[in-house]
Amino acid sequence: xxxxxxxxxxxxxxxxxxxxxxxxxxxxxxxxxxxxxxxxxxxxxxxxxxxxxxxxxxxxxxxxxxxxxxxxxxxxxxxxxxxxxxxxxxxxxxxxxxxxxxxxxxxxxxxxxxxxxxxxxxxxxxxxxxxxxxxxxxxxxxxxxxxxxxxxxxxxxxxxxxxxxxxxxxxxxxxxxxxxxxxxxxxxxxxxxxxxxxxxxxxxxxxxxxxxxxxxxxxxxxxxxxxxxxxxxxxxxxxxxxxxxxxxxxxxxxxxxxxxxxxxxxxxxxxxxxxxxxxxxxxxxxxxxxxxxxxxxxxxxxxxxxxxxxxxxxxxxxxxxxxxxxxxxxxxxxxxxxxxxxxxxxxxxxxxxxxxxxxxxxxxxxxxxxxxxxxxxxxxxxxxxxxxxxxxxxxxxxxxxxxxxxxxxxxxxxxxxxxxx
Numbered sequence: 103x104x105x106x107x108x109x110x111x112x113x114x115x116x117x118x119x120x121x122x123x124x125x126x127x128x129x130x131x132x133x134x135x136x137x138x139x140x141x142x143x144x145x146x147x148x149x150x151x152x153x154x155x156x157x158x159x160x161x162x163x164x165x166x167x168x169x170x171x172x173x174x175x176x177x178x179x180x181x182x183x184x185x186x187x188x189x190x191x192x193x194x195x196x197x198x199x200x201x202x203x204x205x206x207x208x209x210x211x212x213x214x215x216x217x218x219x220x221x222x223x224x225x226x227x228x229x230x231x232x233x234x235x236x237x238x239x240x241x242x243x244x245x246x247x248x249x250x251x252x253x254x255x256x257x258x259x260x261x262x263x264x265x266x267x268x269x270x271x272x273x274x275x276x277x278x279x280x281x282x283x284x285x286x287x288x289x290x291x292x293x294x295x296x297x298x299x300x301x302x303x304x305x306x307x308x309x310x311x312x313x314x315x316x317x318x319x320x321x322x323x324x325x326x327x328x329x330x331x332x333x334x335x336x337x338x339x340x341x342x343x344x345x346x347x348x349x350x351x352x353x354x355x356x357x358x359x360x361x362x363x364x365x366x367x368x369x370x371x372x373x374x375x376x377x378x379x380x381x382x383x384x385x386x387x388x389x390x391x392x393x394x395x396x397x398x399x400x401x402x403x404x405x406x407x408x409x410x411x412x413x414x415x416x417x418x419x420x421x422x423x424x425x426x427x428x429x430x431x432x433x434x435x436x437x438x439x440x441x442x443x444x445x446x447x448x449x450x451x452x453x454x455x456x457x458x459x460x461x462x463x464x465x466x467x468x469x470x471x472x473x474x475x476x477x478x479x480x481x482x483x484x485x486x487x488x489x490x491x492x493x494x495x496x497x498x499x500x501x502x503x504x505x506x507x508x509x510x511x512x513x514x515x516x517x518x519x520x521x522x523x
Contacts, residue, residue, distance in 0.1 A: 140486075140487045142487045143487065146520060150165065158500065158506045159500055159510050164181055164185055165495040166412055169492075170489065171489045171490065180411075183394075183410060183411075184396065184408035184409060185411075186407055187414065188471030189402040189472065190414050190494070192351065193414060194384060194409070197417055197430060200340060202366040202367050203363060204340065205339060205341035205428070206339050207366075208338070209336070210225040210335070211223065211287070211335045212331060213331070213332050219256070220246075222257070222302055224263075224285065224286030227335070230337065232289060236308060238305075242332045245333075246332075252313070254316065256305060257302070257320070257321055258298045258299060258320060259324050260287045260298040261286075264372065266283030267373070269403070270406045272404060281403055282297050282354055283296070284354075289301040289304050289305075353402075364378075380400075384417065390417055391413055395408070395413055397409070405473065405476075414494040418434075418492045422490060422492065437468055437481055438469070439464060441463035447466075454515075456509050458513040459509065459515065459516040468482070475499055477496075478511075479515060486520035495515075497511075
């Protein structure tokens with residue numbers, strides 16, 4: 103099915119041919135003639151062709167560069183080869199979430215009361231904080247005291263999502279440091295095995311501090327349809343959530359968004375249904391090529407994921423188009439900037455800090471991706487002609503030191519910018 107783009111009035115040139123088929127870039131092809139190529143672009147092509155074979159990148163590397171203004175493929179190297187994309191997968195997850203749910207969507211956490219029990223109900227808000235719980239506790243306690251109640255049981259309801267499972271390509275060693283078992287309730291982003299019970303315990307502690315006696319241990323139970331709502335909190339907008347997810351490459355947020363997107367599309371909150379919705383959005387709504395595309399999670403932790411550089415570049419290309427800006431703009435805004443402290447391209451990660459790439463600090467925006475045996479960098483930068491260039495570079499299997507691989511990747515991005523000539 104085609105997914106309507108939420109909260110957007112589309113305008114501008116169509117991305118589809120007269121017969122309705124999507125106009126797809128073919129980044130493995132070169133520009134039509136040498137005469138068509140800007141001198142700066144020709145230098146970019148020459149340099150990338152030489153630098154993509156850097157020994158640090160190994161023998162299994164792909165790359166592509168598109169001109170964002172014309173959608174014209176400028177350069178490609180194994181661009182249609184599907185490799186493990188690591189966290190570049192989050193670009194696909196973000197695109198689907200924003201399209202299905204809309205950038206202004208908010209997730210709601212609720213508290214209900216019934217039969218001597220307060221139930222904290224998860225709504226998929228990965229940015230819920232202790233301060234947010236404080237406000238909810240204030241409202242809940244006011245209601246309890248008005249009713250003359252000073253003792254309650256506390257339960258948590260995270261039934262919005264099914265019981266957590268491992269995605270294809272995951273192992274249980276990921277839990278809970280790389281990603282927590284995916285549940286609909288969490289507070290302060292705590293990386294624990296049971297984020298719902300943890301959130302309930304934080305909530306219970308705040309109730310006790312407010313003078314309410316909590317009877318027994320926090321447990322899991324579904325709220326009753328006859329319960330009375332006593333408090334709720336709405337998350338920041340989805341656009342803000344996506345922005346934060348991309349800046350720090352938050353795996354937990356990505357997996358939650360995959361499930362919320364599936365629910366928003368009328369599917370079940372599973373890895374499989376979430377990935378199916380992502381595929382539908384990319385292909386049917388945006389005309390993105392899904393040749394050789396395999397996606398098994400929302401975060402990119404799955405070692406079974408395979409996405410070509412062509413597809414990653416096309417996703418970013420759509421996000422830069424003015425007709426999609428009102429929906430997908432937070433993807434571009436959320437891309438880390440080279441040298442930006444607090445992001446995955448910050449100095450704390452030793453990015454863009456060598457002689458070849460440091461010239462691109464502040465000039466490149468890109469999503470990082472890092473797994474054992476897989477490093478990716480996809481983003482955009484202005485070229486020497488002043489036009490935005492979209493790039494994607496992915497390597498798998500290099501035996502070089504990870505930091506040296508990243509240095510080589512950063513150098514490729516600086517090459518696209520043209521500051522490393």
